[in-house]
Amino acid sequence: MSTTTTAVRRVAVTGVGAVTPLGNTAAETWRGLAEGRSGVSRLETFDASTFPVRIAGQVKDFDPKAVAPAKRRRHLSRAALFALAAAQEAVADAGEGWHDADPYDRGAVVAGTVGRPELQELVDMSYQLSSSDFHDLYRQAPSDVLLRNQNVGVSAVAGAGDCRGPVVSVSTACAGAAHAIGEAYRRIQEGECAQTLAGGFDALTTWMDVLGFSLLGAITDRWNDEPERASRPFDSDRSGFVLGEGAVIVALEEWDSAVARGAHIHAELVGYGSTLNAYRITDSPPDGGGAVTAMRDAVAESGLGPEGIDYIAAHGTSTPGNDASETTAIRGLFGEHAERLCVSSPKSMTGHLTSAAAGVNLIAALGALREGVVPPTINLDTPDPKLGLDYVPNRAARRPVRAALVNAFAFGGTNACFVVKSPEGAAA
Template sequence: MNARVVVTGMGAVTPLGNDAPSTWQGLAEGRSGVGRLTSIDTTGFDVAIAGQVKDFRLSEVVPESVGLRHLLRPGAFGVGAAWEALQDAGVDRHTYDSADMGVAMGACVDRPDLQWLVDVGALRDRTGRDDAFSTYAPSDALAYSQNIAVATMARMLDATGPVAGLSTACSASGHSIGEAFRSLQEGDATLMLAGGYDSLTTWLDVLCFGLLGALTKEYNDDPQRASRPFDGDRSGFVLGEGGVVLVLEELEAARARGARILAEILGYGTSLNAWRITDSPPDGSGAVESMQAAIADAGLAPADIDYVVAHGTSTQGNDLSETVAIRKVFGDDADRLLVSSPKSMAGHLTAAAAALSMFTAIGAINHGLVPPTINLDTPDRRLDLDFVPNTARTADVRHVLVNAFAFGGTNSGLVVGRYEEER
């Protein structure tokens, strides 16, 4: 079976806005959501900025009856985005049989907050109590399970179909959308919630990414200029956080219920670099294979792609590797491609990054507008594509390739297209 798969709803909680419309508006305006880090005390840190979600309260968005008690910060973003996506699609637990609905989400594995562990250790040292941990309910451990947010989303629908939480770092939500696409293509489900959520803005994450040399340290006093993919003065990425979720449905079922169709998922490809843990290979390998596989799976040629939503992190090596890879895949067609990176505005949403890129692609298709790569002020002669610098571009966008690459060398490529009744 090779069913057609369409997108019927979207939700977003990002540094650019606490819902999908405001997130799209931020992308279209080329507005930065990067600012001073407020979730931790950055005294003594080399990095003091991030793209953070602002003033989001899950209980004001999602009914308490859904069960929100054990959700930590990243899961709350994901559940909030999932609820919005379901409302946007006009879907609830009665739309399809429970066994025909499922969830696939990209997320990092949650862990106990280290400040919480420090506080417990201090309590034990101060009181001499060996049972210092007993002041916390055993059920609190549930908050640190990656499955809790995914299970909460499934409960929204009483979904008992395919359920998966994928942790492939910065390509996780690309893989989750791709695997949901496969489940629907193959008839294992009729509806899937797919996307990702993450929040690596703890002091441990900021410290560790900083020690790796991955984060820019040069714009603490001018945070909105910090994330600058493909710019000659790029010096590292900016951490972000948020959740972006799509409702994917089998086409005939969506048509039968009169759903509004936003776009069609056409192709999915994956690969592994097998090179270095943190760096992309200079020759673009791995990225080349995932892009080629996605385009071929869509039944298209490189000449059919109008726009590439780049992984575009703002690191020296990744941006060069991705540019080389795009040139290898598209050849002479690379010169007429539009390429841009939403990370220039939102920062790097890590496990949710590819879902934000897919959201960007679908917005471009529906609005005829390609969001820019902001802060692209100083050309790098090695990076010679049209990165849509600083200002959004009006364009007739029919097919989009979405790239996602990750530490460990995992890559995903997705092709999404304008919905056409006959394809």
């Protein structure tokens, strides 16, 4: 197993896998982002006909049987199956040489969904407890506990990559995937392992989650009849985010090893920052607070400076407060260069994949680096005059992108940002 050294090692992104509302592979997801296609539709995971919110970004045409045999599937939740599929794709994309390394020098850092009983199970139990016949008390099969344990999904991801080194489960809500990718990056940098799988998975398209976020007033209830128009970051008519589901897993690798084995390198990961707002549980600070510090730390570590960033894959949730706070933070860090940046929100197309959200942003950033195409922010029909940056409205922009910043900010005030840059010319 690797030992920690004082030398900071470079980190390559060598594999990407995804299951999202835009497609069941990373390539399909990227095409949907580049085309400006919405993956938001009417809820089908439960009967939402009496709910105030009846839409979400849902995974479509997903076949669990293609991911794992029946004996294994019974222990994996819907979200964990998404994660396993994404991990399998990421490992395949990393190439056969991925498995040449010592498996104990290979780790996984993954943000998992929050496990808990379904509300219907609690209702059934309450009903039985209030009845006169306790012999019929609702009982669960012991294996059902595994369906609600986020570590089972994380372990499934680790197994897909034969990761026997450090395996870490991250739980920082909407910043989860960014924290996972950042912490995996650190482990490779510092010599704790040579390879990692990292990312996030979630599926908050249950009636308990939809009801809870509805009562909180965080998700929009104005577009039930026009789901594709519901998620509208930075628009004057934004009224809350749209729940989504899915998973994104990436393979990260020590740079020299990746080059030596001839791996295809998507990008180099060059900077990471993580902070806490210490403001409010749900609201972002109006002045950009901890977000600007996390962005500043990531950009500073990259060595590129603010003017070296061409694109920001924004957190951009479509809530009034978050979009304004993030814009203020961008202006605070980038100054005049903010006017030249492309800033767009993949959530306008996928909805909010919570623990997996930053993974979708990374797919947007990698595509922009590779193809010089910046995905749009769709539904930006009436730009908010108080914001005023280039949010790439409605259609993708062709623009050379040398480096991109990925943002992720969460309930609880946690922030995580990282920078990726084009690998062209760097292998030498």
